[in-house]
Amino acid sequence: MKPEEKIEKLVCEHGISPRPEWLEQTKTDMLKTFQQAEPATQPAGSQWRMIMKNKTTRATAAAVIIAAVLIGMSFFNTNAVVWADVIKPVLEAISVEYDAVIDESGENPQRIHEVVAGTYIKRTYTEGPVNEVLIDTNKEMLFFLVPEAKTAVSIYFKNLPKKLNLIGQARDMILELQNTPDFQVQTLDTDTIDGQPAAGFLANHPQKELLIWANPKTAIPFRIDFKSDIAADVTCRNFKFDSEIPQSTMEMKIPAGYVHQQHTIDLAGLPEAELIKALRFYAKFNNGLFPKDISVLHCIQPGEDIQRRITTLTPHDQKALRLLMQMTRQLLLLQYYQGPGQWHWIGADVELGDAQTPIYWYQPVNASTYRVIYGDLHVEQIDNINLLK
Amino acid sequence: MDLSFRDKQLIKQFKRGQNEALAVIYDRYVGLLLKVADGLTNNPDTAEDIVHDVFVKFAQSAETLKLQGSLKAYLITCVTNRARDRWRKLTPAIEPGEASTNAGPQQKAMQRETRHRIHQALAKLPDQQREVIILRLQANMKFHEIARMLSVSINTVQSRYRYGIEKLKHLLNGELKP
Numbered sequence: 001m002k003p004e005e006k007i008e009k010l011v012c013e014h015g016i017s018p019r020p021e022w023l024e025q026t027k028t029d030m031l032k033t034f035q036q037a038e039p040a041t042q043p044a045g046s047q048w049r050m051i052m053k054n055k056t057t058r059a060t061a062a063a064v065i066i067a068a069v070l071i072g073m074s075f076f077n078t079n080a081v082v083w084a085d086v087i088k089p090v091l092e093a094i095s096v097e098y099d100a101v102i103d104e105s106g107e108n109p110q111r112i113h114e115v116v117a118g119t120y121i122k123r124t125y126t127e128g129p130v131n132e133v134l135i136d137t138n139k140e141m142l143f144f145l146v147p148e149a150k151t152a153v154s155i156y157f158k159n160l161p162k163k164l165n166l167i168g169q170a171r172d173m174i175l176e177l178q179n180t181p182d183f184q185v186q187t188l189d190t191d192t193i194d195g196q197p198a199a200g201f202l203a204n205h206p207q208k209e210l211l212i213w214a215n216p217k218t219a220i221p222f223r224i225d226f227k228s229d230i231a232a233d234v235t236c237r238n239f240k241f242d243s244e245i246p247q248s249t250m251e252m253k254i255p256a257g258y259v260h261q262q263h264t265i266d267l268a269g270l271p272e273a274e275l276i277k278a279l280r281f282y283a284k285f286n287n288g289l290f291p292k293d294i295s296v297l298h299c300i301q302p303g304e305d306i307q308r309r310i311t312t313l314t315p316h317d318q319k320a321l322r323l324l325m326q327m328t329r330q331l332l333l334l335q336y337y338q339g340p341g342q343w344h345w346i347g348a349d350v351e352l353g354d355a356q357t358p359i360y361w362y363q364p365v366n367a368s369t370y371r372v373i374y375g376d377l378h379v380e381q382i383d384n385i386n387l388l389k
Numbered sequence: 390m391d392l393s394f395r396d397k398q399l400i401k402q403f404k405r406g407q408n409e410a411l412a413v414i415y416d417r418y419v420g421l422l423l424k425v426a427d428g429l430t431n432n433p434d435t436a437e438d439i440v441h442d443v444f445v446k447f448a449q450s451a452e453t454l455k456l457q458g459s460l461k462a463y464l465i466t467c468v469t470n471r472a473r474d475r476w477r478k479l480t481p482a483i484e485p486g487e488a489s490t491n492a493g494p495q496q497k498a499m500q501r502e503t504r505h506r507i508h509q510a511l512a513k514l515p516d517q518q519r520e521v522i523i524l525r526l527q528a529n530m531k532f533h534e535i536a537r538m539l540s541v542s543i544n545t546v547q548s549r550y551r552y553g554i555e556k557l558k559h560l561l562n563g564e565l566k567p
Contacts, residue, residue, distance in 0.1 A: 010503070
């Protein structure tokens with residue numbers, strides 16, 4: 001280990017642990033201050049206490065309770081639906097249609113619409129050179145049209161990850177969470193979310209969280225928030241579960257007059273040099289910055305330079321199309337170059353050429369050391385990955 | 390900057406007057422903030438005071454709080470600002486702190502000595518270099534996040550970090566020998 005790394009490790013491990021009595025006292029003081037301060041909105045409990053203290057409202061409230069019991073509904077902040085009802089459509093639906101936003105609170109949110117039916121996925125982008133992408137996860141192939149170049153592109157993959165749709169990732173996360181010993185579901189107060197009444201459920205264990213908002217009467221979810229496989233914040237809305245999806249929606253038709261290009265990409269066993277080439281390619285076309293994360297969804301919106309080149313291409317400009325294909329390939333490499341072992345992207349907004357900041361690390365299979373790629377794309381081998389985490 | 394949906398929910402519940410949400414925010418961040426405050430001030434008593442004040446002040450902010458970025462970055466900024474105010478008033482007190490409870494007596498003594506030396510070395514750094522090193526290594530912040538928080542360029546942050554590490558290397562020469 002270099003002396004600088006040892007210094008970093010020493011400082012990293014250095015630090016005091018809170019004294020229990022101080023922890024308790026500070027918490028008590030904070031909560032006391034909070035109770036003394038006037039809250040912006042009365043909490044549900046105190047709202048209820050206020051209603052029951054007032055003679056006029058007390059009678060009305062009693063009537064509401066009786067009516068609620070008779071018609072089998074809940075009242076005030078109690079959720080009528082339970083977790084098991086809410087996740088049922090998510091887990092069992094054969095087809096799902098929804099809108100999704102990745103990194104909604106970030107500077108550059110990505111909006112897509114997905115239709116998932118069996119092994120097919122149709123993804124529609126609101127921005128970028130490609131409007132629609134069809135994926136057949138069974139055949140491991142992806143199909144899209146580039147209208148400006150009158151070209152249809154089919155890409156056949158080897159070792160394509162199975163869960164390419166966002167709802168599938170949410171579904172896996174629910175199952176995974178439910179199978180862990182630390183799993184908990186918190187029933188949230190009924191709230192107004194996206195302009196409609198909502199029953200909320202927060203499922204979590206120490207590493208993962210998923211939040212579902214459902215209609216309090218029907219238990220049908222209308223919004224799910226979670227962190228995706230590539231650690232981006234995802235919000236899915238406007239679900240249509242098991243709606244009828246015409247077969248034509250998933251047909252990969254090549255329009256008349258279009259050129260058909262076919263490519264094959266193997267996403268396993270890629271050499272590190274390929275990854276570095278892809279990282280350089282992306283940063284070069286993204287105004288010299290590395291992406292927030294390395295998902296296709298995040299990177300599909302090209303930088304200004306490449307967007308300008310693509311939008312100005314002529315109908316048969318195969319040179320520009322090659323550029324688009326190169327970009328697609330590089331982005332896929334970025335997303336799926338996981339090394340055979342563990343890996344992590346830490347290069348959000350780092351500048352190309354920054355020799356001090358690590359952007360990506362991975363542990364090759366059967367190796368005890370880690371490979372770390374820096375912003376200037378030099379690679380170092382280190383023993384202790386905790387320094388980068 | 391990312392604002393995780395869990396923090397969003399907690400802030401929403403906190404703003405609606407829910408004690409439990411504030412307690413969860415406290416449990417999530419108190420350890421990290423104390424570590425950062427201690428690193429910045431080199432004085433555990435001052436660090437405890439700062440973190441106490443930050444949480445009490447935070448509890449009063451339910452109505453006015455408007456977060457642009459992450460809750461973590463917001464709370465670290467509060468701690469950093471208070472630590473800066475104290476730099477001008479206080480001389481660091483060097484406290485070795487507690488050694489790991491799993492270690493034997495001899496090992497504990499060595500750990501205490503190492504901590505003492507790191508504390509001393511950090512105290513000798515210029516405030517700006519110490520600030521960047523603590524935010525990077527103890528708060529796990531990225532250089533561009535630190536740059537945004539301190540309103541300086543990323544190059545400035547990186548050079549403060551480099552100079553700080555160089556100085557620590559010189560000051561802690563004995564600790565680096567195998």
